[in-house]
Amino acid sequence: MSLAERLCANGVRLEIRRIAPGDEAAFADPSEPLVRRRASGAARLAARAALSALGGPADAALPRTPGRFPAWPRGFVGSLAHDDGIAAAVVARAVDFAALGVDVEPALPLREDVAGIVLLSSEHRACAADAVLGRAIFAAKEAVYKAINPLDGTPLEYEDIAVDLAAGRATLRDGRWLRLAIERGERWIVVALAR
Ligand SMILES: CC(C)(COP(=O)(O)OP(=O)(O)OC[C@H]1O[C@@H](n2cnc3c(N)ncnc32)[C@H](O)[C@@H]1OP(=O)(O)O)[C@@H](O)C(=O)NCCC(=O)NCCS
Missing domain, CATH: 3.90.470.20 (4'-phosphopantetheinyl transferase domain)
Known part of the structure; x- marks a missing residue:
């Protein structure tokens, strides 16, 4: 069983996305260089897919909080990561988990x-x-x-x-x-x- 399948069986959605030109449109922070915005955008696209699969909002903005972690829609917890090539998001319902990383x-x-x-x-x-x-x-x-x-x-x-x-x-x-x-x-x- 893949990691995504194992997590899914426990109510956690993992989405992995290859970072692609245009992904920066999903996270428009003008203070950041394009490469970073693109990775952050790809992570948000992955997170929206995960949220949507769990019945959550597919258009959540997921802005950065002052602590630099993303703000999740009420009722959901999650986490983001990215490197040069891929972005990852994990999301679950807050009734099932206190927090994810x-x-x-x-x-x-x-x-x-x-x-x-x-x-x-x-x-x-x-x-x-x-x-x-x-x-x-x-x-x-x-x-x-x-x-x-x-x-x-x-x-x-x-x-x-x-x-x-x-x-x-x-x-x-x-x-x-x-x-x-x-x-x-x-x-x-x-x-x-x-x-
Ligand atoms: C937060 C941290 C772990 C992120 O790791 P990273 O390798 O820089 O970057 P990643 O691609 O793995 O993750 C980036 C994402 O982490 C998330 N993130 C940033 N700060 C965070 C925080 N304080 N809490 C939770 N998530 C956070 C954001 O979603 C970010 O993506 P975004 O900028 O697109 O929104 C790292 O930057 C950091 O601050 N480390 C210091 C703490 C530390 O090392 N302590 C030692 C014990 S673990």
Whole structure:
């Protein structure tokens, strides 16, 4: 089963969109360069498709809040990510989930100095046999941040989040935990789900 199918079975819609010329029209922020606006527009097109599939508004603006996360229509939670080539959106009903986060990262090893900052010693051990797993742990921490930061503003550093890829779980220093749904291809796509 694909990641999108697994999430769908749990009431979460994942939409991935290849970024294309013209997507910038979906997020007109004149302060940003075209490449960035195009990626943000593609993410909003993906999010509108996800919202629409869940019975939500297909024309939601999804503006940036002062905290830089998107404002979701009442009754929905979600998250956006983009890189050079694709944009991703995850959306669910707020009655089902407190918050969602998504991140997209190339399936390549982390630079050693970055791994030193991002990974706990247990996480270093978990990716000893396959360095590419370090990038999935990084993506999981970014996805957790994107879920938790809009929820209550908790300041999170990498060492505040312990990721167990095998268990599909991320645990915060304060004891809260989020489920992780992960797919490995050319990229890691990681979704963090908070109930
Ligand atoms: C928020 C953050 C994780 C985004 O990651 P990124 O690699 O820059 O960009 P991505 O493409 O993955 O995601 C971009 C999207 O994240 C979302 N986003 C931005 N700030 C966010 C926040 N505070 N909370 C939730 N989502 C946020 C936006 O939707 C943005 O897309 P948009 O600008 O088109 O609206 C990152 O910029 C950041 O601020 N990190 C600092 C926090 C951190 O690293 N803490 C360490 C522990 S995890």
